[in-house]
Amino acid sequence: MMSRLRDATGLFGVLLCSLALLSCVTQPEPPAPSRSMGFSEARHLLARTGFGVATAADIHSYAVLSREAAVDRLLSSVLRDPVTPPPDWIDEPPVSVAQRRAMTGRERQLLEQQRRRRGEQLKAWWYEEMVVTPSPFTERMTLFWHGHFTSSLKKVREPVFLYWQNLLLRDLAFGDFRELTRRIARDPAMLIYLDGYRNSADAPNENFARELFELFTLGPGNYTETDIREAARAFSGVRYNEKLQAVRQSRKLHDSGIKSVFGQSGRYAADEVLDLVFEQPATARFVAARLWREFVSPEPDAQEIEALAVVFRRSGYSMAAALRHLLTADSFYDLRHRGMLVKSPVDMLVGTIRLFGLTPDKTEPLVRQGRDLGQDIFDPPTVKGWDGGAVWINSTTLLTRQDLVRRFSGEGGGSRMAGRERLAELVAGDLSKAGLVRLLLPIPPLTPVAAEASRVKLLTDSLSDPVFQLK
Amino acid sequence: MRISRRHLLSGMGVLPLLALRPNMALAGDWSRILVLVELAGGNDGLNTVVPQTDPLYRRLRPGIALSGDRLVSLDERFGLNAALSPLMPAWRGGDLAVVQGVGYPGPDRSHFRSIDIWDTASDSAEVLTRGWLAQLFDRDAPPGDFTTDGLVLGHDGAGPLAGARRFVELRNPGRFVRDAKRSPALSADAGSNPALQHIVRVQAEIDRAAAGLSGDGIAATAPGPAFPKTGLGHQLELAARVIAGQARVAVIKTTLGGFDTHINQVAIQRRLLDEAGEALAAFRGSMQAAGLWDRVLVMTYSEFGRRAAENGSDGTDHGAAAPHFLLGGRVRGGFYGQAPSLASLENGDLQYTTDFRQLYSTVLQSWWGVPSLWPGHPPLGLIT
16 A cells, blocks of 8 residues: 555655655745755765665655755754653663662562563664654664663663663753763663762772763873772762662762862862863864764764864754764765765664565564674673674674575565565666666675666675675 | 886885795694683783782772682682682693783773783784784784684674684574575675775685585584583684684684673672683583694683772772783693782782783794794793
8 A cells, every 4th residue: 555655656746745844844944955965965864864775765855955954854853752662661660779689589580580571672672663763863863872871781780771771862862962971970771880879989989980081072092090080089979869760969978079180170079070071172072083983984084073073062062063064064975985884783674674664573583683793782792882883794794694684685585574565666666777776775886787687686686785784 | 226226126025025925824833723712891810810818918808809718729829719610620730821910011991992902912002903813814824725714703803813814703603604605706896995895805704714614614512521501611612613623723712701890899700700710621621532632722811900909899990910821731830920019009000010912922932833923022931
């Protein structure tokens, strides 16, 4: 039914819809899409801000827009809440570290079994959200923050805390980075993940302060060991209060003495140290460099990153402002950067499913497949998140990626997922052969397919070409 | 003048290559295998090889110091964390070496920076991108008919092999061989895109290794008694099957993670060292049963040791030097190097006494019989 509708309206209908939408979104100013970006740039924008690929319908609806209008439309359609209902246990009060400690061995064993089960359900929930969301960009940024402000179920153990953290990351994904960092410093999952809940005046624990500087804000080389030790004192006493279900900095456990951080001294608590962090120009540069690596290229461009950092800082650390700058810049669309990024495992799984229009009836298998490919969401390997890039691809994961794509595309009849209409359309549809390749691949395939090859062969060869691993 | 000079230079560039390459390929005893065990997260050395008679040890660690049946004595001064007691037969048998105080000058306390330093054998302030084994294999590669130069088991990346041309990551050999048969053959040139170059290199190495890993390339079962059903147990079992099979490799890397013990260290480290001790003991038994123990050198490493004093959360924060283990049929057992003094800490950390590159020189010079890449760091003389 859906596919017949799409056939009936066709490309022309898609164009009309998107023009109508555009005039709604940008009502105050008359639409002046001075220059429409065209298929190739629209594909690039949607693939890089989505899951590594985009559907023909989405590409065509963006292709008529200017870069600025396209990025405005992307940013104005992001969501702050998930559309997928969470697992039904999510309202049960979390079991704190202290409560767990008071349990008998048997109770603890049962709790851990339940947590493992729920952890898998939580992962499946996020995959479902990624598969069905109308805003892939929201998921990409939430995943970006998950890899930046990492926490893992393995260490945190209580799935509810990770769910709350996920809600926080998506709520502020495009918001004020300072606010996000302040909230992360008092996030229950983070308190456990980096041992903040053990940090007190008489027993300082440096773990959070160190990773905050090294991985979350300043980057290596922009602080001293003394800064870490002093900042750790400022973060002492932050605790999750079970009765209030909220985090507070306990006066009793906090070290109220004078600390000296970055050459300044005061009776700092958590937020004051963060204010000092945001006064350091290194912070904006560090985040800008991460965005560049995430969305543009693994090879840094000092000038572009500095320009992005300046925009970011002047905007009051607005992520939306930084992303608008990044995604409308000539450098983003530069042909030199096309196909330079490796699709993440989530890109491979979710992107391919969305591209083919498949509708998996459950997403637990995606959790396992992501794990096999090296990206176990809610369980990043280290506090640095996932290294990403070329590291995604090794001899084991490359074979598994190829195997999964073969199964998703139904080669050998392997996939049991419903919804094969769009795949059939790709084979039978109205795209030219060259258009089909341009839809599937970010740059020309490494092994060109002979012009006389059938469309099925063209499709399977494009999917097995190494370039399909890129975005 | 200019032209002749250029001719001369180009001639000099080519000739040594032609003259040296065949010799280089022959250099080294590549029947010997290195098995690396990475203890990821920064294993606390002071609670691994414990200075049991030093009163400062208990003063620094009133809450987490080990004593009584949590230790087994290695000699009158040092006790081994009892979780590692499966290694005691190797210690008594004289094929377990304990190298004390391994570290480097100007220690970096970041997990990521410090493991990069270990992986690339760089100085503290020097950033290199190629692993120390990749650097070696650039100069002295194992024979061309090897299945692959290195096998990476476990999940922690290529580490010392990063940047090497010939290595594969392997989890399930049966599936690897099966999937490789269906994988597309590539003949095209990847051009200048680094990501694409990487994929093409991986694909080529898959094709190459899959042939050697199929059939009796990997023994159907590991020789000797059963391995423990743990993460490291599975990795070392696979390592044993590879070594006992027809496949030929120079290096096998395994990983055990979780050593970042900022809290509740005693219980967490006990569980991890338990896993390490049992898996290593099984591996030793397996190799001995197959008569292959003389061909194997096992070496542990970790990004850093931990702070000498405990931190007040019953754990320890990131530190510097730590002891490491070498095991094998040709290892001359015993202690090597000086245990760092607990009386002269540097910023609260143990000062290193053995540069980690001495371990690497030992592997290159004493194990494989090729010149060290780090001549300033002499081998430890623990291989017979």
